[in-house]
């Protein structure tokens with residue numbers, strides 16, 4: 439029997455997983471694998487890890503949940519640690535697979551791994567087959583070539599939202615013969631299936647205690663992601679007021695909080711889209727139900743922008759190639775005050791303390807602290823983006839670096855150069871000072 443490895447990355451789910459579904463359609467034995475990439479946990483020059491403890495915890499839970507859900511259908515998850523391009527290639531050769539299936543990424547670090555793996559596999563006659571499966575819209579369905587992607591989001595949206603048909607979700611794989619065959623095989627091969635601990639990923643400390651002020655007790659995994667969807671749409675009907683509440687700062691339900699599950703692929707955006715459509719049929723269709731779709735389009739847009747512009751996304755001069763950002767400074771002490779929530783501006787400090795204590799921050803908060811760092815403190819925006827990368831539980835390479843480009847005024851939108859007046863923002867969004875009191879007393 440032929441064998442296929444399904445290599446999981448930021449697609450930690452069974453639902454709407456094209457690579458997994460296609461692999462199970464072949465008459466082959468499917469071997470699901472996840473590889474913890476050691477580079478993701480390394481310290482960076484700015485003094486923190488590329489992946490901080492909140493995201494590491496969420497990731498470990500998500501991988502554990504995927505393994506459990508695979509076990510329920512008679513399979514398992516092989517767990518490796520190291521460089522995926524080395525580890526997956528070695529495993530593929532050891533087992534003698536025909537192909538490796540997985541998800542197609544867009545940014546430099548991820549595509550470098552893909553290319554390296556592809557070369558290694560090709561030299562031993564193994565095929566690498568990667569599927570586009572992280573967005574609502576499929577890359578191939580866009581009504582323009584990627585190089586013609588509009589630089590203004592509204593133009594992109596208007597060009598796509600009515601025209602592009604969102605592809606239906608892929609079914610979950612059933613309990614299949616090939617999985618059972620794999621279950622019998624893997625003890626014989628002695629394949630590793632044990633999750634690393636936080637310590638093994640390089641964290642000296644144990645998890646910080648859950649802060650009682652945190653918006654949510656985020657737990658990684660497809661199961662909890664689907665539960666959150668059920669809660670937000672069906673159990674509490676929050677979807678129908680999303681547009682009015684989405685700029686909130688306190689509590690679990692002012693916004694969907696889907697981002698962390700989306701970032702690791704525990705939730706598929708197309709699954710959310712289908713649930714919105716179902717909700718509109720069964721409950722109500724209004725501006726709020728549309729607005730969640732609208733926000734998911736923003737997420738798609740940043741991924742497409744990242745693919746179009748490549749490494750400019752990470753350059754100080756940004757997508758625009760702006761010289762303006764070059765004038766900013768690299769003052770470690772000022773940066774540290776921002777991180778610690780010690781700038782002296784209560785609204786900024788409250789937001790930074792929330793981020794530090796919980797790994798989450800509202801969209802409103804992110805916009806304000808990012809603008810303040812770049813436009814008021816005049817610190818390099820890349821530093822802020824790197825800190826968010828480490829600290830955010832929902833870090834997504836395209837959404838994070840794309841939003842930072844926008845806020846820093848170096849994005850691709852020629853019109854976009856927004857300045858957030860912090861006092862005005864605090865007055866508007868924290869009128870009674872409740873949020874500031876919650877976080878800075």
Ligand SMILES: Cc1cc2nc3c(=O)[nH]c(=O)nc-3n(C[C@H](O)[C@H](O)[C@H](O)COP(=O)(O)OP(=O)(O)OC[C@H]3O[C@@H](n4cnc5c(N)ncnc54)[C@H](O)[C@@H]3O)c2cc1C
Nearest residue numbers: 693694695696697733737801804805832833834837838841
């Ligand atoms: C400086 C900065 C950095 C950011 N970094 C990230 C990041 O690393 N990961 C991330 O997922 N989002 C990021 N965002 C976007 C946004 O702040 C979060 O997606 C949102 O706050 C998550 O909360 P939610 O799931 O409750 O959002 P909701 O308001 O419920 O929105 C639903 C979903 O739409 C998408 N979405 C909403 N707003 C945006 C946006 N501006 N850009 C892209 N997608 C959006 C997200 O997937 C989100 O889960 C960033 C925004 C800024 C200003």
